[in-house]
Amino acid sequence: DAKTTQPPSMDCAEGRAANLPCNHSTISGNEYVYWYRQIHSQGPQYIIHGLKNNETNEMASLIITEDRKSSTLILPHATLRDTAVYYCIVRASYDKVIFGPGTSLSVIP
Amino acid sequence: GAVVSQHPSWVICKSGTSVKIECRSLDFQATTMFWYRQFPKQSLMLMATSNEGSKATYEQGVEKDKFLINHASLTLSTLTVTSAHPEDSSFYICSARGETVEGNYGYTFGSGTRLTVV
Numbered sequence: 001d002a003k004t005t006q007p008p009s010m011d012c013a014e015g016r017a018a019n020l021p022c023n024h025s026t027i028s029g030n031e032y033v034y035w036y037r038q039i040h041s042q043g044p045q046y047i048i049h050g051l052k053n054n055e056t057n058e059m060a061s062l063i064i065t066e067d068r069k070s071s072t073l074i075l076p077h078a079t080l081r082d083t084a085v086y087y088c089i090v091r092a093s094y095d096k097v098i099f100g101p102g103t104s105l106s107v108i109p
Numbered sequence: 110g111a112v113v114s115q116h117p118s119w120v121i122c123k124s125g126t127s128v129k130i131e132c133r134s135l136d137f138q139a140t141t142m143f144w145y146r147q148f149p150k151q152s153l154m155l156m157a158t159s160n161e162g163s164k165a166t167y168e169q170g171v172e173k174d175k176f177l178i179n180h181a182s183l184t185l186s187t188l189t190v191t192s193a194h195p196e197d198s199s200f201y202i203c204s205a206r207g208e209t210v211e212g213n214y215g216y217t218f219g220s221g222t223r224l225t226v227v
Contacts, residue, residue, distance in 0.1 A: 007139060038153075087152075096143060
């Protein structure tokens with residue numbers, strides 16, 4: 001079962017930051033927060049992951065609350081190509097990836 | 110970075126025939142691969158976990174005799190949909206798990222196979 005809760009859909013204006021929230025109140029100490037996205041009719045793409053510290057890479061930033069019960073994925077300057085379904089997944093390093101419904105992000109011109 | 114190649118990207122077959130889908134890890138060894146299916150407007154559903162050299166582990170409700178999985182090498186897993194029916198039409202996606210330099214286990218996904226059974 002998915003261990004996360006995400007809003008089903010969000011809109012974001014092109015060029016603005018997209019902030020996608022995720023609740024994972026039952027996360028265990030050895031579980032990471034992973035984010036993937038799936039552009040229509042493609043396989044999922046890894047974005048970023050973190051354990052307890054905030055993380056940043058060339059695609060996005062991940063902000064994890066101090067109690068680790070929620071996190072936010074930030075796309076700093078959303079483009080039309082960022083329109084996709086974003087999946088927040090909580091798992092231990094060796095666990096299989098179980099997908100929830102995710103958030104459908106629409107970037108609007 | 111890690112790349113997983115999935116072939117074919119789309120296939121149309123007649124009802125009652127079998128279809129094989131290949132999943133290859135191109136630049137890393139994957140002792141474990143996963144197979145998912147996805148219906149329109151739904152999320153990915155894990156079907157089975159395949160380990161190199163052993164039998165696949167199927168998720169509850171997935172018919173192992175219908176969805177045959179073979180993981181004969183560290184870089185190749187195949188999914189065969191046997192006696193396909195129109196309700197098997199779906200998007201099938203594989204994923205390979207490989208150990209990263211940091212010691213974590215990264216998962217890389219294939220680009221998917223669109224199966225249409227007519």
